[in-house]
Amino acid sequence: EPEVTQTPSHQVTQMGQEVILRCVPISNHLYFYWYRQILGQKVEFLVSFYNNEISEKSEIFDDQFSVERPDGSNFTLKIRSTKLEDSAMYFCASSGHTSGNTIYFGEGSWLTVV
Amino acid sequence: SQKIEQNSEALNIQEGKTATLTCNYTNYSPAYLQWYRQDPGRGPVFLLLIRENEKEKRKERLKVTFDTTLKQSLFHITASQPADSATYLCALPSGSARQLTFGSGTQLTVLP
Numbered sequence: 670e671p672e673v674t675q676t677p678s679h680q681v682t683q684m685g686q687e688v689i690l691r692c693v694p695i696s697n698h699l700y701f702y703w704y705r706q707i708l709g710q711k712v713e714f715l716v717s718f719y720n721n722e723i724s725e726k727s728e729i730f731d732d733q734f735s736v737e738r739p740d741g742s743n744f745t746l747k748i749r750s751t752k753l754e755d756s757a758m759y760f761c762a763s764s765g766h767t768s769g770n771t772i773y774f775g776e777g778s779w780l781t782v783v
Numbered sequence: 784s785q786k787i788e789q790n791s792e793a794l795n796i797q798e799g800k801t802a803t804l805t806c807n808y809t810n811y812s813p814a815y816l817q818w819y820r821q822d823p824g825r826g827p828v829f830l831l832l833i834r835e836n837e838k839e840k841r842k843e844r845l846k847v848t849f850d851t852t853l854k855q856s857l858f859h860i861t862a863s864q865p866a867d868s869a870t871y872l873c874a875l876p877s878g879s880a881r882q883l884t885f886g887s888g889t890q891l892t893v894l895p
Contacts, residue, residue: 673826704883711886711887712821712827712885714882714883717882719881724881725878725881725882727882760827771829771832772829772883773829774827774828774829777824779824
């Protein structure tokens, strides 16, 4: 079964450093997402991406964050100048064209900011 | 503002029994509702989607109901097994329906 793959699975970074989390969505999907989950808390929406641009973003997704689809397969989340409170599991997800279609999540990238 | 509540943080049941999990929502009129399973340290895994015009949906040992009047969904696992132990998340579309809002989840433990 096709799956969303994410790298790295775990990253430790110094506060103030930039981090790039990488994702390969399912190949025939058109919508891409990033969610995050702080330890012990809910899964929270960050951003959705369609047709090479952001279609929606939450209040969490401020100027510190950016997304990019640099080629036909990868989808990245960049966090500039990381803060301690950015420590969380970041999930990439993708879905097909029809509204309400299943969203498939990757296994996550665990980011620890020290 | 939109709010999703799942009945309890933790639910323990005996193997073979039916587990029933509840998802209540307010200030929503969702076109559909989804249930996901999440194991510790893993990403959510889609289980079932039920649309507003469907009262019930089944998949193997899973059954979901959706009552738009009560603003509630029930998620049942029949003949539960220890392997069903996980956190189950209710999710509703928001924004332009491409954004999911998740409940806090119910941690189910099936005791052998």
